[in-house]
Amino acid sequence: MCGQCVSVQTQSAETHGITFRIQINVKELLDTDILLKLLFHLPVNYPSTLPEISVNSDQLTRAQCTDVKDKLLEQAKKHLSEPMVHELVLWIQENLKYVIKQPATVYNEKTTLSKAESTEDAVWMLLLHLDHMRAKAKYVKTVEKWASDLRLTGRLMFMGKIILILLQGDRSNIKEYLILQKTSKVDVDSSGKKCKEKMISVLCETKVQPQHKRFQMFEVKEYSTLDELQKEFEAAGLATLFSEFVPPLLK
Template sequence: MLILKNVNISEHCIYASVPPNLLRNIGTFFSVLHIWKMILCLETHGISFRIQISVKELLDTDVLLKLLFRLPVNYPSALPDISVNSDQLTRAQCMDVKEKLLEQAKKHLSEPMVHDLILWVQQHLKDVIKQPAAVCNEKTTLSKGKEDGIWMLLLHLDHMRAKAKYVKTVEKWASDLRLTGRLMFMGKIILILLQGDRSSIKEYLILQKTSKVDVDSSGKKCKEKMMRVLCETEVQSQHKRFQMFEVKEYSALEELQKEFETAGLTTLFSEFVPSLLK
């Protein structure tokens, strides 16, 4: 295994250990692409390397993508295996990005493609992850062509250390994006239930994941890293529309359950909330 922690390392040092057939196909990639960090693993069955790139997403926020390419020995006659990870995207969104990259890779079969794939994801990430999807328990089913209509998002937060500031920030985001719903506290349970345009829901998620909304144990500002998307789906006819965004506290589970039932969300409550008490 050859580990490259400094991208300024002489290319000759890299190429000396790379099989000639693979060298011809990745040389341009190494010389052109700006890479923050790369781990190159020379293996008997090919080459693996990991790349981190920062991509501008909705609201001009930076999304850090971690891409792992595994090139077989007969690359580019055979497609690379690609893995996509990001702390700022859901598992479903990462899968969407991977699928789109593989689709693009098929268009470049038999020719060097990694550099083109990196450029493609930098240019098209917005289009890939803004596609509408219904997400429950992070299992997503794409529902293309349904940008219109009202959507609903249920989030679970592990904690709020700077509660007053956090609550104020959530209220501001909801107001700015014209979202209605509830920020709900019941014991240690913290839930955010939002309704609004699909695009506004997506923008809220990005803000929630990328902004420094809380503080860590030392009091330093930090991003929300322990949020879970419990459900994201289109509002159905039986669901009641919230008229405003409110912050509410409940002393018992029954009170919280009644809030969901009043909004026609009994199934949503029974599917996700009781398990949070375990």
């Protein structure tokens, strides 16, 4: 999660708008603190016009800073005509680890070793738990499209009230999937209004091991019993994954 150290400076001019300089500490995938320096220039007709955004960090590459800026601008478009700086800061605090394409460069023994052991081009696996799907048909089609677009294989699994998404693919594409899952209006709330997925848990994210079966496609499957679901995991060499994460969901 993110750190709580936030500093804000403002500069204003009647004809040029306002500039915010914000520094925040955020933890990324290797649990290292990343100091982000964000600059938001709000034009006079903000929020009807998007802010100009600049991103800098001594621990990120120029390309990673560009990725962060691009994603912040994408989010800003979703808040056009409403105040958005606070929302954008909260969003990047929660999603930085999914936005940057590789671990940040932090020069200490622990994280350098972790980075060396992390192979970005290896096949990765992600297991997600969803609390519910109100608009099931639309939700399923959306998940299938994301998996296809990002060349991810695996399963969307239903067993009683349990809903699991198991994905395999390039780590960068899995990160992109998580961003889509967390930021898109993929379901509806109790009143039928489109809403983002807020009841999602990342149960496991790891490299695919030699004993794990590689899925050849993405499929939607329903199971009538827990035993059927368990056999699906066992057939894929994922018995340990099942026993660690799935039975607790029934409690």
